[in-house]
Amino acid sequence: MEAQINSILKRNSLSVTSGRKKILELFLENNAALSHGDIEKKAGEKFDRVTVYRTLQSFVEKGIIHSIPTADNSILYALCKDNCSEGHHHDNHIHFICSKCGDTTCLENISTPMIKLPDNFVATKVEVVVNGICKNCQKKKAPM
Amino acid sequence: MEAQINSILKRNSLSVTSGRKKILELFLENNAALSHGDIEKKAGEKFDRVTVYRTLQSFVEKGIIHSIPTADNSILYALCKDNCSEGHHHDNHIHFICSKCGDTTCLENISTPMIKLPDNFVATKVEVVVNGICKNCQKKKAPM
DNA sequence: GTAACTGCAAAATATTTGCATCCTT
DNA sequence: AAGGATGCAAATATTTTGCAGTTAC
Numbered sequence: 001m002e003a004q005i006n007s008i009l010k011r012n013s014l015s016v017t018s019g020r021k022k023i024l025e026l027f028l029e030n031n032a033a034l035s036h037g038d039i040e041k042k043a044g045e046k047f048d049r050v051t052v053y054r055t056l057q058s059f060v061e062k063g064i065i066h067s068i069p070t071a072d073n074s075i076l077y078a079l080c081k082d083n084c085s086e087g088h089h090h091d092n093h094i095h096f097i098c099s100k101c102g103d104t105t106c107l108e109n110i111s112t113p114m115i116k117l118p119d120n121f122v123a124t125k126v127e128v129v130v131n132g133i134c135k136n137c138q139k140k141k142a143p144m
Numbered sequence: 145m146e147a148q149i150n151s152i153l154k155r156n157s158l159s160v161t162s163g164r165k166k167i168l169e170l171f172l173e174n175n176a177a178l179s180h181g182d183i184e185k186k187a188g189e190k191f192d193r194v195t196v197y198r199t200l201q202s203f204v205e206k207g208i209i210h211s212i213p214t215a216d217n218s219i220l221y222a223l224c225k226d227n228c229s230e231g232h233h234h235d236n237h238i239h240f241i242c243s244k245c246g247d248t249t250c251l252e253n254i255s256t257p258m259i260k261l262p263d264n265f266v267a268t269k270v271e272v273v274v275n276g277i278c279k280n281c282q283k284k285k286a287p288m
Numbered sequence: 289g290t291a292a293c294t295g296c297a298a299a300a301t302a303t304t305t306g307c308a309t310c311c312t313t
Numbered sequence: 314a315a316g317g318a319t320g321c322a323a324a325t326a327t328t329t330t331g332c333a334g335t336t337a338c
Contacts, residue, residue: 015292015337036327048295053328055293069213069273096265107265113257115274120283121240121251123276129213130259132267139264159312159317180302192320197303199318217328 001028012062019047023055033068033078033095033104068095068104069127078106098134105134145172156206163191167199177212177222177248212239212248213271222250242278249278
């Protein structure tokens with residue numbers, strides 16, 4: 001994983017620093033999307049809140065992660081699996097938010113559907129967020 | 145419109161006050177979704193920022209408006225056209241954000257598509273936000 | 289060594305809460 | 314008159330910015 005992390009950072013001409021490595025590691029090991037707050041929590045008291053802001057911002061700019069809009073205030077970030085390049089995302093997959101465990105995951109294999117728009121509307125990007133119960137929570141039927 | 149506004153407020157057992165009437169009026173006359181900031185601007189210096197917060201909150205609780213998630217920080221609100229009742233929204237339509245004029249509109253006539261999810265995923269709500277060029281901006285081809 | 293990154297402090301913004309006053313019903 | 318809504322002040326929370334010190338290359 002170390003190698004992968006370094007590779008991602010170098011490919012995007014970002015210096016390899018411990019903060020960036022740590023944050024990238026969090027994204028790689030958690031399969032779910034993370035909010036700014038999640039990152040602060042999971043990283044422990046390691047680094048400054050400001051660093052998290054700046055790191056997330058540069059990751060988004062470089063196309064390493066993308067943001068997922070949610071109904072409430074929070075913005076979630078998830079790794080771009082595809083060949084996103086600077087300022088050019090290809091996140092045409094759908095996002096799934098589990099109401100039970102709260103995890104948000106990218107369903108990479110499911111493309112956004114074609115939407116039939118009214119006359120004279122032209123779509124450039126379609127964002128789909130599905131709420132429901134995820135695979136893991138479905139299995140363990142027992143409620144908390 | 146006055147009558148309509150009063151009717152909506154009364155139906156939801158909210159007192160008919162000038163602040164609420166003004167905000168509801170803004171939603172009714174603008175066909176687009178509004179952010180907290182939009183409302184403050186469009187309402188002039190009429191009332192307090194806090195009142196806007198509280199009014200929007202109670203409107204959402206009552207099901208008069210619903211929130212639309214967007215990729216950036218902002219939360220947008222739009223009127224519920226359907227028979228939304230308290231705590232029970234039926235906003236199964238899609239949202240369209242125009243990249244040119246910035247307006248966000250509810251496409252009431254277009255239902256959210258069926259999404260084929262992986263095994264053991266269960267969807268309870270599907271949220272679709274389409275970015276693109278809206279009808280109005282499409283017509284006037286001349287760029288700004 | 290230089291440029292880029294980080295952490296701290298502080299500024300700027302945004303949101304929430306308490307309370308006294310005013311408006312609806 | 315009573316309860317709810319508003320406005321103000323202030324407490325919190327969030328995000329941004331400047332700058333000096335540190336780290337990566």
